[in-house]
Amino acid sequence: MKLLLVEDDDSIAAYVAAGMTQSGHDLDRAADGLTGMELAFTRDYDALVVDRMLPRLDGLSLVRALRAAGRDVPILFLTSVGGVDDRVEGLEAGGDDYLLKPFAFSELLARLNALTRRGPARREDTMLGAGDLTMNLIARSVVRSGQAIDLQPREFRLLEYLLRNKGRLVTRTMLLERVWDFHFDPRTNVVETHISRLRAKVDKPFDREMIRTVRGSGYILEG
Template identity: 45%
Template sequence: MRILIVEDEARLAGFIQQGLTQAGHVADVAATGPEGLEQAATTPYDAVLLDLMLPGQSGLDVLRNLREFGIQTPVLILSALTDTQHVVKGLEAGAVDYLRKPFAFDELLARLHIIGRKTAGPAGAEALRLADLVLDPLGRVVTRAGKTLNLTNREFAIMELLLRNAGRVVSKTRLAEKVWDVDYDMGSNVIEVHISQLRRKLDRDFAPAPALLETVVGQGYRLREPGAAG
């Protein structure tokens, strides 16, 4: 999942970001209400973790503005305001969940997992398949010809995006938007390096089996069935 953390306490935001990254997610941080609103409105996040007491604009106002803009990204409120009144206001404003501070990080991950399952729906939880390649989104396991591929979190995210668009070219820009942080430098070769490593694990390690990952010069990358036209 790609997650936005809107939190003005730098230490807490850093702790959450580090934990989410280690769990295989991509996490961005915004430190003020206006900054959080702008990022949530312009970047396709899978979830937003939103503090209520923010400088510049309250979390409730950020949430209300997002919903007024028609942005339905799931919002999980993280707040030290623990009374029932604030919980009710947050849920009525459009939050899908409310987690009181301080909280156990494992509980946060569990609640995000539930949000991910609800957002994806039954189809989103199904294994993705192409030829002898299988990806289990919930178990976060990828196999080819029955052998498990040892992928990094970034490589898994790239593989999932490519498999969900099997046969179609995924541009470098889209990869950056879905897999990397908002401050990704489009002039760097980080994506090419990850694709090279993924190609080695997916194709070269299984030679002479047909290659599945293609580079479409000037356009991007795609996974497709061996021998497929296009």
Template identity: 40%
Template sequence: MKILLAEDDQRLGKLIVKMLKKEQFTADWVEDGISACDQALTGDYDVIVLDWMLPERDGIQVSRTLRSEGYSGAILMLTARSGLEDRVSGLDAGADDYLAKPFAFEELFARIRSLSRRNFFPIDHDIITSHDLTIDLANHTIIRGSETIILTPREFQLLVYFVKNTGRILSKDQIISRVWEEESEVTYNTMEAFVKLLRKKLGQTKRNSYIKTIRGFGYMWMGDNV
């Protein structure tokens, strides 16, 4: 699981990162709100642990910015403010959960695991479309016209990840981290083989261009108008 920590207290930040890694999480750390926004929108994180009182841009502003930019992952707000109005403000800004300081690390880890198991895409997005494909997220089916395209669970995960990031260049490391998670033995060759198989099953041609190779970096799912 990949975590972004936004915390300006260096002593606490170092300790949280150390404890996250001890729990086998992958953790990146930034110390201000602007960096938090930039990193969150480009780093493909499962959960953002976001301190309220950040320099440059506070946690409320960061959360609102991320949601307005389409970030749909989990946000856990950390703050010394524990009043009801503060809690409501954090959740209204787009946070998914709220943890008051000081906190026990066991509770932090439990909140992170709980958030990571949730589906952060709205219910009305159970069916998504792209190009000539209709993708049923609940039933794991792909329809093109009257044809049903059969994918393995891993191929389906890969397809959904691409489609939900339409027009965004994804590195090979991002794809492996998101689709294969903690299976660290997965190589670029394995991932590339899955992309090749997915293209074949989708019937990708020059006319039906779904996945574009970004030479030396990764791939991009093309928008419908391309």
């Protein structure tokens, strides 16, 4: 792998660099966000590892800028900022994974291997659709039957995940993990509440409902 590490902590950077070298991977390092952004825009990488708290340009702004420009390289946040809201914010900014400090190098490498196996998003995947519903991932827009639908960020992520799995059963646990990054059951009705809000925008104004509940199992978005 050819990797870019954007990290201002010299000791962590040296630790990661040593591990990557021993594992046979190439690593570039940027000590601030602006340098990291310049490298990410001018060189090709298999994946980026980005700290959130960076001088000159923070990690969230860096990732948002890359995604806004259509750069689809896999990005893993490596940070000590680890609250649930922080992780959600990082994923919604365009990160693909989130690893907290302190960390084991073996886990970092395993996560990067998983991200790069998936590969960058294919060009055609910037557009998702089912029936008369389309989603533009670059413009962050949703249209059904020619009518624009205004979604909140979480609703957008929820619909995106349903579209990527159209015709397949999506369980509540799957949604908690992939849309909210919860790897435990928060014992709330957060999924049901957001499904209801999404239906109010995507289904109710139209003749045919697309989001179907499978009682006791989850949801299916039908084309």
